[in-house]
Amino acid sequence: xxxxxxxxxxxAIALGCILPVVLLFGISLSQNxxxxxxxxxxxxAANWSALFTKGNSITTGLFTSLIIALLVASLATASGFFTSxxxxxxxxxxxxxxxxxxxxxxxxxxxxxxxxFYFIRMNLVGNIMGIVLAQLIIAFPYSIIFFVGFWNQRIxxxxxxxxxxxxxxxxxxxxxxxxxxxxxxxxxxxQCFLISWxxxxxxxxxxxxxxxTLTIKxxxxxxxxxxxxxxxxxxxxxxxxxxxxxxxxxxxxxxxE
Amino acid sequence: MFLTLKNISKKYAGKxxxxxxxxxxxxxxxMSILGKSGCGKSTLLKIIAGLEQQDGGQVLLEQKDIxxxxxxxxxxxxxxxxxxxxxxxxxxENIAFGLRVRDWAAAxxxxxxxxxxxSLDLESHRSKMPHQLSGGQKQRVAFGRxxxxxxxxxxxxxxxxxxxxxxxxxxxxxxxxxxxxxxxTALFVxxxxxxALLMGDQVAYMExxxxxxxxxxxxxxxxxRTGVQNEIEFWNTL
Numbered sequence: 001x002x003x004x005x006x007x008x009x010x011x012a013i014a015l016g017c018i019l020p021v022v023l024l025f026g027i028s029l030s031q032n033x034x035x036x037x038x039x040x041x042x043x044x045a046a047n048w049s050a051l052f053t054k055g056n057s058i059t060t061g062l063f064t065s066l067i068i069a070l071l072v073a074s075l076a077t078a079s080g081f082f083t084s085x086x087x088x089x090x091x092x093x094x095x096x097x098x099x100x101x102x103x104x105x106x107x108x109x110x111x112x113x114x115x116x117f118y119f120i121r122m123n124l125v126g127n128i129m130g131i132v133l134a135q136l137i138i139a140f141p142y143s144i145i146f147f148v149g150f151w152n153q154r155i156x157x158x159x160x161x162x163x164x165x166x167x168x169x170x171x172x173x174x175x176x177x178x179x180x181x182x183x184x185x186x187x188x189x190x191q192c193f194l195i196s197w198x199x200x201x202x203x204x205x206x207x208x209x210x211x212x213t214l215t216i217k218x219x220x221x222x223x224x225x226x227x228x229x230x231x232x233x234x235x236x237x238x239x240x241x242x243x244x245x246x247x248x249x250x251x252x253x254x255x256x257e
Numbered sequence: 258m259f260l261t262l263k264n265i266s267k268k269y270a271g272k273x274x275x276x277x278x279x280x281x282x283x284x285x286x287x288m289s290i291l292g293k294s295g296c297g298k299s300t301l302l303k304i305i306a307g308l309e310q311q312d313g314g315q316v317l318l319e320q321k322d323i324x325x326x327x328x329x330x331x332x333x334x335x336x337x338x339x340x341x342x343x344x345x346x347x348x349x350e351n352i353a354f355g356l357r358v359r360d361w362a363a364a365x366x367x368x369x370x371x372x373x374x375x376s377l378d379l380e381s382h383r384s385k386m387p388h389q390l391s392g393g394q395k396q397r398v399a400f401g402r403x404x405x406x407x408x409x410x411x412x413x414x415x416x417x418x419x420x421x422x423x424x425x426x427x428x429x430x431x432x433x434x435x436x437x438x439x440x441x442t443a444l445f446v447x448x449x450x451x452x453a454l455l456m457g458d459q460v461a462y463m464e465x466x467x468x469x470x471x472x473x474x475x476x477x478x479x480x481x482r483t484g485v486q487n488e489i490e491f492w493n494t495l
Contacts, residue, residue, distance in 0.1 A: 162354075164329070166406065
């Protein structure tokens with residue numbers, strides 16, 4: 001068997017991606033790894049089984065993150081889809097798109113500090129709804145920018161074609177526009193989920209330490225030097241995006257084929 | 258008269274596109290409208306279909322004022338320059354679309370679509386997706402999708418402009434056959450002089466938002482503005 005340079009570089013990339021994950025899983029399954037020992041002194045499933053104990057903070061963080069990410073992804077995708085239609089056919093289209101880019105001009109942490117005053121006034125600091133709203137300030141314009149190119153003249157003509165064939169705007173929407181946009185809707189949902197899932201700056205400032213998402217927990221464990229729980233949280237952090245990637249591949253790519 | 262247009266006018270950003278258009282179309286004929294690009298032909302068709310709103314005037318279909326009726330309530334089909342087949346539906350479903358809108362029973366849809374596929378010589382393509390069809394086949398499916406709902410009026414906005422010469426000629430023949438078979442009343446917009454004469458039972462000429470309908474084709478041929486005389490002169494001097 002001969003190895004070509006392309007094979008070697010591909011394998012190197014694959015190892016570069018897989019090894020950190022393997023290492024994380026290894027650390028999450030270990031205890032008593034102190035310097036200068038080369039390997040952990042004990043391998044155990046105790047860290048993982050602790051997830052199933054009542055009131056475990058990592059499990060709570062996982063579900064909190066899931067609720068927030070699913071809410072943000074659903075709301076941002078749906079509202080961005082409809083809003084982008086209005087913007088795409090608006091006479092001030094360009095100006096409105098520029099406005100949608102504004103939340104990305106400054107860092108999320110600075111942005112959160114700027115917003116914090118208003119969130120305190122509205123009693124939205126330290127609760128899930130506040131974090132969902134804060135993350136939507138990033139995810140919603142992202143969704144608008146994502147969809148605005150979809151609403152072109154051709155889509156408008158499809159709608160007109162349905163209208164002259166006797167279908168209402170609602171019929172055109174459900175039977176033509178949604179089926180045509182389904183792959184984009186799924187990708188946008190996936191991207192918004194990831195934006196929310198890995199969001200740290202806005203969440204830590206607006207959450208005020210009271211809402212512990214999984215990302216926040218990872219940073220907490222790292223500052224506590226709790227390597228094993230940090231690795232365990234990282235493993236859990238990876239699982240939902242991997243499932244979504246797999247679904248994405250199955251649903252969207254199979255459709256394209 | 259079947260279709261009557263009374264004083265239709267339209268402006269875009271202060272620029273007059275249609276000026277007091279008056280026109281009547283009898284039933285079961287195809288009126289072709291010849292005009293250069295930007296003369297207002299497509300705007301006129303879109304106003305009749307309800308896809309654009311006129312600034313003034315009335316559209317009457319079978320003596321009924323439909324000027325403010327929504328496009329889906331007019332029962333007038335508009336065929337665009339491109340076939341605009343729905344890319345997620347196969348040929349059968351594209352043709353059946355208008356029948357599904359009208360909630361026809363599945364068995365009736367099957368019979369009607371099969372008959373239409375035969376008329377269009379598309380039986381072997383019934384399960385193909387639009388991207389698997391040639392330009393001419395796509396346009397045939399678009400015709401089938403329009404005709405199957407038996408609309409009182411069809412508006413054709415340069416439907417063959419994107420086809421090459423041979424396919425264009427065969428599509429013109431097919432349209433003539435279908436128009437006769439299904440007693441179609443239609444307005445056929447084109448910027449091609451030969452096509453206007455071939456397709457229309459009656460011919461009209463549009464220039465700068467003004468429409469002139471010719472009672473006889475000979476009047477159209479004799480009118481210097483239409484360009485027919487220039488064309489004859491060109492071929493005679495060749």
